[in-house]
Amino acid sequence: MLVGSGKLERYWDGNWNKWLVNLAQGDYAVSDEPILLTTVLGSCVAACVYAPDKRMGGINHFLLPHAGASDKGSDSFRYGVHAMEVLINSLLRKGAARDSLIMKVCGAADVVSGLSNRVGQANATFIRLYAQHEQLNLQAEDLGGDNPRRVVFDPQSGSMKVKRLIRHLSREQVEVEAHQAEKLEQAVLNSADVELFGRAKDTLR
Template sequence: MTAILQKQPCDLRTYIAQGEYAIADAEDAVITTVLGSCVATCLWDPVARIGGMNHFLLPEGPPSRSDVSSFGANAMELLINALIRSGALRGRLRAKVFGGAEMYKGLTNVGNQNGRFVLSYLEREGMPCDGQSLGGVQARRVEFFPAQGKARQKLVEDTHIVEKRPVPEISSDLELF
């Protein structure tokens, strides 16, 4: 997972893609991403005034790939550890979560699984979730202001659900002409 740390106000707007995270403490810093079925977790420490956002693709991966950062548990731990190394206290972290849309109707429910995973993870770790926007059928653009702990989203209007088309029935009959 790519880590982006903003400690100085040089580039105050950071975009993260799938499998990435960023943390910042600059007052004007903004971390952004665009989500479909993926989930982004925004964590912040209101006392240290530092926060970060991750963007993960799947709740879990195969056991042989436990190091991959686009899986939920790994993405969460990487973000939490980076925040702690930068002065946040785990017991003060608060969350806001976004994403988990159903982008491919009838094909997969990974968005729903991602949403359930992140809420379960936060509950298990004792981290309060102050806000959430999970599910639905549209992509989201999320902006997080880490020093303030504020987040906003905008639904992306030009996305459409891709319908799974029924597979034509294959016949075992053979016709010769």
């Protein structure tokens, strides 16, 4: 079983000797198959959520905590609030017990000095508050710093492996980071945001 956003394509990786599924920004995936889910992060965050009772897990890749007041796309997977709810609810729909979920997170780097620092910090703060608010077991984190990361998640075992990458971004990636910083300026980051998180529906268990 492999479910998620968009068209998830597998490719064989001889180094891992497994099929890999690569996620882009705004994607998520849930699986119980012997595959690996991977993505590359700058100031974005990936949350890896594992259900040990089902030997099943999922990962997302979000750009910002939530949309600004003028943004009509608040239900986009690009935003942490929606990305987390969809990921957790997908696991619950597949029979995972909510109180057994284990979360590991990484990303939130300052990869473009002066541009993405606020974005990375906001994303790191958001995911920690989300775990606390949702009473999720945040077992491990690798957040901050100034290096991009590649994360590789095994949905059957819950293993999250992170590789720090050389600090180098293409012009296209720099533009994305700059756009994220502009979006963050429009967002209201205050204590009231916790109310927007919304608890994942226990009825789906």
